[in-house]
Amino acid sequence: MSNHQKRLSVPNSWPVERKTAVFTVKAGAGPHGEEGVPLLIVLRDVLGYVDSKKEARYALNQGTVLVNGKQVTDERRPIGMFDILSFTERDEYYRVFPDEGGRLALTAIPGDAADxxxxxxxxxxxxxxxxxxxxxxxxxxxxxxxxxxxxxxxxxxxxxxxxxxxxxVYEEGALVTAIKGQHAGEIGTIENIEVAPSSASNRVVVSQDDGSFETVEEYVVVIDENFTGGDDE
CATH class of the missing domain: 2.40.50.740 (Ribosomal protein S4, central domain)
Structure with a gap:
């Protein structure tokens, strides 16, 4: 089975340019399903720490790159929403968080929040x-x-x-972020949870300072202020 994937077919959440080349690396088996982004893409395309797969493998073999507190040596290891990346030699720590386009982005966090x-x-x-x-x-x-x-x-x-x-707690008044859909990356407070009368998804109305939006229950995650990337980080 090929370890490559066409860039045009990658999930919208992947932080890659789709027209710069035909192929990119395929994520290996692991958490986050098809939404998982290979660690190589994070190291090369997002952070610019390496220029090639060979450099990524060398860097990972140094034992200074951790994902959720565990050493990682596979450059294809899937990275997904809310994962914690630690670069101990650089003393840099990041939380994977959606930007307002729905792409996975990195939010810098203090070291004591990386555990x-x-x-x-x-x-x-x-x-x-x-x-x-x-x-x-x-x-x-x-x-x-x-x-x-x-x-x-x-x-x-x-x-x-x-x-x-x-x-x-998932309830009205809770702070949430949308992780999928048209409003991915947006943050607001649950105004109303509309329970569907059948097997359809419940709908959630999320209020913001400048209005509100509606999405399905599966697309929102309850967070607190420490997860928004604000000054309180």
Whole structure:
């Protein structure tokens, strides 16, 4: 199977120019599904730290590049929404966050914020032994001895050792960002959650200082002010 992908066919979230060349690298197996961006693209096209795949492999083999607190050596490792990138030798840390075009972008964060990342709860079920399993948007699963009281749509900030350090409730009044759709990258407060009477997606009205927008529930993630890239970072 080829390790290349045509640039014109990559997801809109990928931060690549589509007309500068025919092919780009294909993401390897891992989290984030087809939306995952190969780490090589981040190192070469976004940050400009390397000029080639060979340079990327050399840099990764130095052991100073971490994704979500873990050393990475595969340049095709998928990078996706809310992942944390650490460049320990440079003392630089970034959170992957959508820009207002829906493309994945990097927001600089302090080093003490690089040990945890945000995940949206996309599934909740009881498993053997009476335990509760939560599934997050990035493929991570968390297991609890008893129901922790977290629900689908809520967001959790999870440390690198899988401990929940913060919980943001999905409810009216919550601060959210849209991660897909026409309003991807926009931030606002949930004004209303319109529950669909059938299997259709619930609709969410998000208010902003200069108006509001409406999108489907699956496209919004609850955050707090520390995730907006503002001065409080």
């Amino acid at each position: 945890s990342k945000l995940g949206k709860i996309t599934g909740k079920r009881s498993v053997q032994g009476g335990k509760t399993q939560l599934s997050l948007h990035n493929g991570q699963t968390l297991l609890f001895d008893e129901d922790p009281g977290y629900n689908g749509g809520d967001s959790l900030v999870v440390s690198s050792d899988a401990e929940v350090v913060a919980h943001f």
